Amino acid sequence: MSIAAPGVERNYWPFVLPALIVVLGVIVFPWVFTLFMSVHDWNVSGAVTFVGFENFRQLFTDARFYESVLHTLYFTVLAVVLPVGIGLAAALVFHREFKGRGILRGIFIMPMMATPVAVALVWTMMFHPQLGVLNYLLGLVGLPPSTWVYNTKTVIPTLVIVEVWHWTPLVMLIVLGGLANLPTEPYEAAEIDGASSFQKFRHITFPLILPNLMIALILRTIDALKAFDTIYVITQGGPGTASETMNIFLYLQAFAYFKLGYASAVVVIFFTLVIALSLLLLHVRQKTKWNA
Amino acid sequence: MNDRILRPSRRHFVGGASLAVLGAPALVRNAFAQSTFNWKRFAGETVNVLYVKNTRADLIMAKSKEFEDRTGIKVSAEAVPEQQQRQKALIEFTSGKPSFDVVALSLHVQKRIAAKGKWLTDLRPMIADGSLTSPEFDFKDFNAAGLTFSTQNDGTLDTLPKFVDYWILYYNKELFAQKGVAYPKTMDEILTAAQKLHDPGKGIAGFVSRGLKNANVPVWTSWLLGQGMETVDKAGNLTTNSPEAIWAAELYKRLNSEVAPPGAIGFNWNECQSTFATGRAAMWLDGIGFAAPLEDATKSRVAGKVGYGIVPAGPKAHHSATFADGMGIPTSCTRKGAAWLYIQWACNKENQLTMLKNGAGSPARNSPLADTETIRASKFGKEWFDTILGSAKIGRPGLPVIVPVTEFRDIFGVALTNMIGGADPKAELAKATEAFKPVLEKSEKA
Numbered sequence: 112m113s114i115a116a117p118g119v120e121r122n123y124w125p126f127v128l129p130a131l132i133v134v135l136g137v138i139v140f141p142w143v144f145t146l147f148m149s150v151h152d153w154n155v156s157g158a159v160t161f162v163g164f165e166n167f168r169q170l171f172t173d174a175r176f177y178e179s180v181l182h183t184l185y186f187t188v189l190a191v192v193l194p195v196g197i198g199l200a201a202a203l204v205f206h207r208e209f210k211g212r213g214i215l216r217g218i219f220i221m222p223m224m225a226t227p228v229a230v231a232l233v234w235t236m237m238f239h240p241q242l243g244v245l246n247y248l249l250g251l252v253g254l255p256p257s258t259w260v261y262n263t264k265t266v267i268p269t270l271v272i273v274e275v276w277h278w279t280p281l282v283m284l285i286v287l288g289g290l291a292n293l294p295t296e297p298y299e300a301a302e303i304d305g306a307s308s309f310q311k312f313r314h315i316t317f318p319l320i321l322p323n324l325m326i327a328l329i330l331r332t333i334d335a336l337k338a339f340d341t342i343y344v345i346t347q348g349g350p351g352t353a354s355e356t357m358n359i360f361l362y363l364q365a366f367a368y369f370k371l372g373y374a375s376a377v378v379v380i381f382f383t384l385v386i387a388l389s390l391l392l393l394h395v396r397q398k399t400k401w402n403a
Numbered sequence: 404m405n406d407r408i409l410r411p412s413r414r415h416f417v418g419g420a421s422l423a424v425l426g427a428p429a430l431v432r433n434a435f436a437q438s439t440f441n442w443k444r445f446a447g448e449t450v451n452v453l454y455v456k457n458t459r460a461d462l463i464m465a466k467s468k469e470f471e472d473r474t475g476i477k478v479s480a481e482a483v484p485e486q487q488q489r490q491k492a493l494i495e496f497t498s499g500k501p502s503f504d505v506v507a508l509s510l511h512v513q514k515r516i517a518a519k520g521k522w523l524t525d526l527r528p529m530i531a532d533g534s535l536t537s538p539e540f541d542f543k544d545f546n547a548a549g550l551t552f553s554t555q556n557d558g559t560l561d562t563l564p565k566f567v568d569y570w571i572l573y574y575n576k577e578l579f580a581q582k583g584v585a586y587p588k589t590m591d592e593i594l595t596a597a598q599k600l601h602d603p604g605k606g607i608a609g610f611v612s613r614g615l616k617n618a619n620v621p622v623w624t625s626w627l628l629g630q631g632m633e634t635v636d637k638a639g640n641l642t643t644n645s646p647e648a649i650w651a652a653e654l655y656k657r658l659n660s661e662v663a664p665p666g667a668i669g670f671n672w673n674e675c676q677s678t679f680a681t682g683r684a685a686m687w688l689d690g691i692g693f694a695a696p697l698e699d700a701t702k703s704r705v706a707g708k709v710g711y712g713i714v715p716a717g718p719k720a721h722h723s724a725t726f727a728d729g730m731g732i733p734t735s736c737t738r739k740g741a742a743w744l745y746i747q748w749a750c751n752k753e754n755q756l757t758m759l760k761n762g763a764g765s766p767a768r769n770s771p772l773a774d775t776e777t778i779r780a781s782k783f784g785k786e787w788f789d790t791i792l793g794s795a796k797i798g799r800p801g802l803p804v805i806v807p808v809t810e811f812r813d814i815f816g817v818a819l820t821n822m823i824g825g826a827d828p829k830a831e832l833a834k835a836t837e838a839f840k841p842v843l844e845k846s847e848k849a
Binding site: 263 | 486490493494496497516519520606614615616617664665666667668669670674677678681683806807809810813816817820821823824
């Protein structure tokens with residue numbers, strides 16, 4: 112049924128236009144402008160010259176850029192797999208009824224509320240090889256001291272410790288949401304069939320909470336890929352370039368060296384990488400839906 | 404009313420006359436200064452000031468009212484963290500119309516770009532103008548190290564130096580005495596002294612300095628100055644893979660790996676400071692400005708035991724790496740008179756002395772360092788003041804005067820860090836020089 116009077120053309124534009132302007136101004140324009148900058152030699156204090164794909168050509172021959180891509184992937188894999196694994200285990204524990212569960216769950220989610228920069232500063236002090244509390248604790252249990260973030264080999268796994276501490280609670284909350292909505296019937300049937308606890312988890316719980324795990328996985332992947340504040344505050348990409356991820360590399364090119372064209376080319380590559388990974392994860396998620 | 408004033412005795416008259424004769428020059432000079440210089444000339448105007456956030460900025464910003472009362476000029480000052488302030492300054496200068504009338508610049512980083520972009524006003528005509536510059540200003544009081552930084556190649560003085568940082572060698576007197584080690588006279592002796600003092604079993608390192616990329620470059624350039632060389636020569640060519648630069652890098656590598664604390668590869672000044680302040684390092688090479696925290700017994704375990712020494716001589720020369728901050732007025736500023744009065748006041752003798760007394764850094768003027776009362780009352784001790792004065796005489800820029808200073812520090816900083824990890828200094832410097840050469844060439848052509 113039409114609500115417009117006969118002969119009057121319906122005009123939706125006044126309603127759509129404000130949103131369209133915002134989307135064009137806030138999302139589309141920055142992207143188009145970034146693409147425009149990426150094909151120019153654009154230095155803040157110098158002239159702007161069109162260079163075509165020269166920035167991309169340079170980027171693909173820049174060993175430091177390749178290194179930053181590898182660091183990003185290494186960091187992302189660890190900073191996704193570990194919080195998801197530990198978060199899942201924590202959710203299974205906190206899903207059970209036991210005394211003091213409320214308080215313990217509250218304590219467990221506390222790190223998530225802390226400001227990343229403040230968290231990074233505290234961890235920096237804890238990682239100090241001579242004065243940090245972590246080496247003191249290692250000493251108490253008879254283990255040798257570590258150089259934590261002050262070592263090219265251990266810096267990325269150590270930074271991942273901070274990510275795990277900070278973001279595992281988020282994964283736990285997402286999974287807990289899934290566990291709370293599980294139907295009871297499959298468990299009753301499994302009970303009658305004599306299934307063990309592991310079998311119930313493997314064949315009922317895990318498949319049913321997989322969509323939630325996939326959401327956690329997507330969120331963690333995006334978060335880990337764009338991780339900047341913690342790494343910058345703790346190591347600034349060091350020692351040397353051992354923890355220089357694409358974001359740190361990008362920041363230096365744009366805001367320390369002021370090579371905006373080159374930095375824009377990095378953004379384009381980074382965006383492509385994020386889109387590719389997100390599409391892959393969304394595709395996987397579609398397959399894990401209950402009705403799939 | 405005391406009628407003795409109206410009917411003075413001969414004794415009073417003679418005494419009064421004597422005082423008048425003795426005090427006359429000072430009174431006349433003061434009266435002349437007061438009468439000829441008009442601080443209120445730009446009353447009613449506002450100056451916008453951009454500082455880097457640090458203790459020096461905090462001190463001067465807290466005294467803004469004093470300037471406002473003296474001149475009638477309103478001060479609107481903001482202090483931004485160092486990296487962000489440099490970004491803000493660059494972007495605003497590039498826009499052509501910066502929002503500030505006075506800006507504090509790190510001359511060891513921004514001197515060349517300021518010259519190339521013609522950012523700032525030449526202060527010399529204003530200094531020479533008696534109607535704009537107070538007779539109390541005393542330009543000759545500024546030391547040579549600061550003025551060298553403030554003067555561009557074409558002779559223009561586009562900033563007034565405010566603070567000059569000299570790199571010195573801090574040493575733990577107690578550890579030196581325990582091992583019977585004398586203060587090193589040469590750079591080579593630093594290594595031999597550090598080897599004697601290095602005691603990993605007790606958690607004591609012989610030497611500590613910056614290992615973190617970018618921050619670590621002045622350590623290497625300090626050693627290179629001992630060869631009488633800087634990283635870029637007067638013709639603008641890189642000397643970074645010369646035999647002298649390799650020698651300096653090898654010394655850097657040995658000091659930061661053989662006799663350094665664990666993890667020094669990632670140390671910036673703050674980790675070095677905490678290591679030295681807890682008595683876990685016998686020597687520390689860094690800027691002069693750490694006496695205040697080191698002598699604070701509530702924060703430092705080495706308070707009262709810290710020795711301050713001029714950087715020992717190198718094989719061919721004896722220099723102290725210096726860094727400086729200066730204050731300038733943008734070329735496009737429309738309130739240059741008021742801005743210049745502000746700079747004069749901010750860098751006057753009294754404010755430079757306040758900075759020194761508060762341990763906020765070494766002043767660009769000589770007079771505060773000659774203030775015997777300040778030296779006597781200071782908890783830093785005479786040795787600290789002697790070190791400043793001695794370093795000032797042999798000061799030489801610790802970083803090259805080029806546009807891409809940050810990139811220079813990053814590229815060579817990574818090379819130095821790699822050396823601590825075991826890489827060959829010669830190969831690393833060759834690689835870094837090759838990587839930086841086009842960056843430098845492009846920056847000068849732009």
